[in-house]
Amino acid sequence: MTPDFAELTYPTGTARPDGPLAWAGYDAARAAAQDRTGESESVICGTATIAGRPAVLISFEFRYLGGSLGERTGDRLEAAYTAAREQRLPLVSLIATGGSRMQEGMRALRQLQRVAAQSAMNRAAGLPQIAVLRDPTTGGGWATLGAGADVVLALPGAQVGFAGSRVRPPDADPTAYTAEGQYAAGAVDAVVEPEQLPTRLGHWLRLLTTPATGAPEPPRALGDPAPPTTGWDTVGRARSPQRPHAQAYLGAYFDSREPISGDRCGGRDDGMLCGFGLRDGRAIAYAAQTGTPTRPAGYRTAARLIRLADRLSVPVLTLIDTPGAANDAAAERAGAGAAIADVFAAVAAARVPVTSLVIGEGGSGGALALAAPANTWATPDSYFSVIAPEAAAAILKRPREDVPDLAGELRLRPQDLVELGVVRGVVAH
Incomplete structure (x- = not known):
């Protein structure tokens, strides 16, 4: 004792x-x-x-x-x-x-x-x-x-x-x-x-x-602050290995943090970082993609994090960075569709404020699942798209040389996303 x-x-x-x-x-x-x-x-x-x-x-x-x-x-x-x-x-x-x-x-x-x-x-x-x-x-x-x-x-x-x-x-x-x-x-x-x-x-x-109050402010951009010129330029910058990734953003944003890990169903995904952090002495929960295809276990862990934060009245920050959900046979057998649906549902049902920032690739529904419907932002070196330009070319049966033009047609640049009403704004450096 x-x-x-x-x-x-x-x-x-x-x-x-x-x-x-x-x-x-x-x-x-x-x-x-x-x-x-x-x-x-x-x-x-x-x-x-x-x-x-x-x-x-x-x-x-x-x-x-x-x-x-x-x-x-x-x-x-x-x-x-x-x-x-x-x-x-x-x-x-x-x-x-x-x-x-x-x-x-x-x-x-x-x-x-x-x-x-x-x-x-x-x-x-x-x-x-x-x-x-x-x-x-x-x-x-x-x-x-x-x-x-x-x-x-x-x-x-x-x-x-x-x-x-x-x-x-x-x-x-x-x-x-x-x-x-x-x-x-x-x-x-x-x-x-x-x-x-x-x-x-x-x-x-x-x-x-000790939850924070109000919606978390989006992190400031850590990469190249210049606006991209073409859609294909945007894709190249988002895919650059030199671009800052989730660990850098979380380290700059929080004073300290603790991770949660695992989906409680037998799986972990190192490509999804979840946990709680202190910023100015108050707690904010986070779910952050790291630039890899997100696996079902990652989505289930994110859904667990969001629901726990909601129950404890802790606001949530999500960082979006994935070429898309993992689509191999193992991911399908592990319930990729249901896992993604669970994150959509957790975000939609959350009573606490959720802030999202696209920090790299925003590939299709696998990225959108983590996005706050009315409070998503973008960095200058990121894109958000219904599908990757290469996949769009394959589906539309267009030659590979059309991929750069398709990137422009998809209107995936940060400034395009603001104009389309998809994101609230482009964060400053």
Whole structure:
């Protein structure tokens, strides 16, 4: 316990001998666990200050019956979620559990429904939830408190997975059940070294609880400030490897930031950078394409980011830079159309202000999905087009030498986009 931690009070009741199943030896096991740990249950809950930021804290004690969840655990977890709502505080869970408590049978397993209901109420109240996955995080604790959190951090090497080590298929790949494996699969936002955890948690708490007000101002242009002459010149500048890309824009725009990663469906796309950043001390969420064809996992991650920001009243900045959505067979099998539709829906439904800036290529619907309908801007070295000039030539059965002329006919230059009413303006250098 730290000096700034205040444990909650929990409901008490009369426990039946050896629990609801009359499991022989259960009372003795609990007594031994209490002697070993000094705790009377597998979780300790209270209010705390983390790097100067207040929160409700749930901490699992794995040495108490493997951090398992029983009915009294459920009582404590419900008290923690309730306290977070009553005090309008974020909830942080430090998880280390092997799952539900067998000695209480289905009465223990039903606590997962109880946790899910409490988590849903906190989401509806606009309160953030952060999970820290310790070793191990398996079973129902992973499938509710862990994977159900808004932001999921993990300690290096932690065992993470729905199946514990003793019940997996004998030929299962062990790397799939690690923090690093879950990060690669899009289920964890970041793997954090233990010594960095307090600072990173404090930073996250600030990002999720201090939203900026109003629409974010678009970043200033970082590349060539001269307006392009022809459409084909515009395309060449947007495709130049020397042009500033998303990392440069995000670095110049934010004072600090934290990433979210993964679509929670088994995928990550390094070509879509999503997260929250501080600008002038207030939080803005961002989703930024990096100039590559965006994959379905990237779109799903962006949709997750936009919906989370909307729920927490954090405005959103999107940076558009893609030749188009990935259109290979793997992307189609991964649900490219549905993933793009999900981003369109998230932007359309957002109640918070969304600002968009085209910083490079704006290729077709794969780029438009991230664009704010009434608040999109462009840099001088960018273009936005219904389709790339080369693809237009192929569809229209025109020779390759017509591609430069087609670029002009598509009216894709920044100044053309302003005249057409597609973007609000061209940002200054």
